Amino acid sequence: MDISRIREFFPILDQAINSYPLAYLDSAASAQKPIQVIEALKHYYEQDNANVHRGVHTLGSRATEAYEGARIKVAQFIHAKRTEEVIFTRGTTSSINLVASSYVREICKEGDEIVVSAMEHHSNLLPWQQAAKATGAVLKYIPLQADGTFSIEAVENTITDRTKIVSVSHMSNVLGIVNPVKQIATIAHKHGAVVMVDGAQSIAHLKVDVQELDCDFYVFSGHKMCGPTGIGVLYGKKTYLEQMEPIEFGGEMIADVGLYDASWKELPWKFEGGTPMIAGAIGLGVAIDFLEQIGLDVIEAHDKQLTRYAVEQMKQIEHLTMYGPVEGRVGLVTFNVGKIHPHDLATVLDMYGVAIRAGHHCCQPLMRHLGASATARASFYLYNTEGEVDQFLFALNKTKEYFKEV
Numbered sequence: 001m002d003i004s005r006i007r008e009f010f011p012i013l014d015q016a017i018n019s020y021p022l023a024y025l026d027s028a029a030s031a032q033k034p035i036q037v038i039e040a041l042k043h044y045y046e047q048d049n050a051n052v053h054r055g056v057h058t059l060g061s062r063a064t065e066a067y068e069g070a071r072i073k074v075a076q077f078i079h080a081k082r083t084e085e086v087i088f089t090r091g092t093t094s095s096i097n098l099v100a101s102s103y104v105r106e107i108c109k110e111g112d113e114i115v116v117s118a119m120e121h122h123s124n125l126l127p128w129q130q131a132a133k134a135t136g137a138v139l140k141y142i143p144l145q146a147d148g149t150f151s152i153e154a155v156e157n158t159i160t161d162r163t164k165i166v167s168v169s170h171m172s173n174v175l176g177i178v179n180p181v182k183q184i185a186t187i188a189h190k191h192g193a194v195v196m197v198d199g200a201q202s203i204a205h206l207k208v209d210v211q212e213l214d215c216d217f218y219v220f221s222g223h224k225m226c227g228p229t230g231i232g233v234l235y236g237k238k239t240y241l242e243q244m245e246p247i248e249f250g251g252e253m254i255a256d257v258g259l260y261d262a263s264w265k266e267l268p269w270k271f272e273g274g275t276p277m278i279a280g281a282i283g284l285g286v287a288i289d290f291l292e293q294i295g296l297d298v299i300e301a302h303d304k305q306l307t308r309y310a311v312e313q314m315k316q317i318e319h320l321t322m323y324g325p326v327e328g329r330v331g332l333v334t335f336n337v338g339k340i341h342p343h344d345l346a347t348v349l350d351m352y353g354v355a356i357r358a359g360h361h362c363c364q365p366l367m368r369h370l371g372a373s374a375t376a377r378a379s380f381y382l383y384n385t386e387g388e389v390d391q392f393l394f395a396l397n398k399t400k401e402y403f404k405e406v
Helices: 003-007 035-048 058-078 092-107 126-135 152-158 181-190 238-243 278-294 296-314 342-351 364-370 386-402
Strands: 086-089 113-117 138-142 163-169 194-198 217-221 232-236 254-257 262-264 320-322 332-337 357-359 375-379
Touching: 035 058, 035 278, 058 086, 058 232, 058 278, 086 092, 092 126, 092 163, 092 194, 092 217, 092 232, 092 238, 113 126, 126 138, 138 152, 152 181, 163 181, 181 194, 232 238, 278 296, 296 320, 296 332, 296 386, 332 342, 332 386, 342 357, 342 375, 342 386
Parallel strands: 113 138, 113 163, 163 194, 194 217
Antiparallel strands: 086 232, 217 232, 254 262, 320 332, 332 375, 357 375
16 A cells, blocks of 8 residues: 555645644545545536436436445445445434434334434434434444443343344444444344444445345445545345335336325335435545545555554553554544643644544534543545654654643
């Protein structure tokens, strides 16, 4: 993997912050975009800008071909059985809300169970809270171990015959660990429950095969995998998507409209009301081309190696606490340094050109479990180097000198 060559595709990385070279270590929040994606967006707006599906003119035909071509790329990328099982949304949050507001509210009744874990991002927690309130279902949590992870035994003890859906993250945005979602799906299916996997973090680092995982729904966002913002994907098995009703109504998603009733288009378009995220979908398709050209196995190996390097170096820093398991991390390290508030830490690191995340990372229940109100997080991706990790470590030590209490 030629990192220097890969970095040439990311124009944003070629800049200085406070006279230091930019070390962007916040890809878990949003990845940077290669020039191929940027040019694809530019080309669409300069050459093909038109609405899709409706027009028979040349621009409309080209836009439709590119938009639906992106759907084919996504289906192949995640190994969906059918192209119509890929629904374009605004992002992971929209995808989860669609399932929670349509499928789950229809199948759940009082006393049924919705199972999640306390390590989940708020986007994979709040929709289920609201669905439970609306239906009378019981929201149950897979118990966490001291390090924030959960065991398969805990999963087995939590899911029952009353469980209707289990929704867990494929990879934690705080701990960086990969959850055993295939085993979870096997357990859930034995009890007649369906399984949703939040792939917002994993989609950028791991090869994803939804058929091999045997999940019923898989959701992710384009912006974390080098694609544009404002585009996401809901994959669902056809049998479940066909049971679901749309939650947004308007143009594009209808088959026929009368004065008092209407019927919907077939999959996937019944869930894509209004003008869709055309440019975003096209850009996502180009991002997939880019990632596949490098190879997801190569990206995963690089990200794991960089994480291991960072962890080993951070172990040597006094008063530094890392959260979650040391082994098995992919792409990120979450930590605190002494009594320095993470926001202060991130501010000083920025003075040295290092961009990290600070806060509760939209995981307040997990933060409370770990005994921290907030943490700092450095996350790595395919364009990061060991030199940038060294710059990060240098900045950490400078921050400790700045705050003399640690």
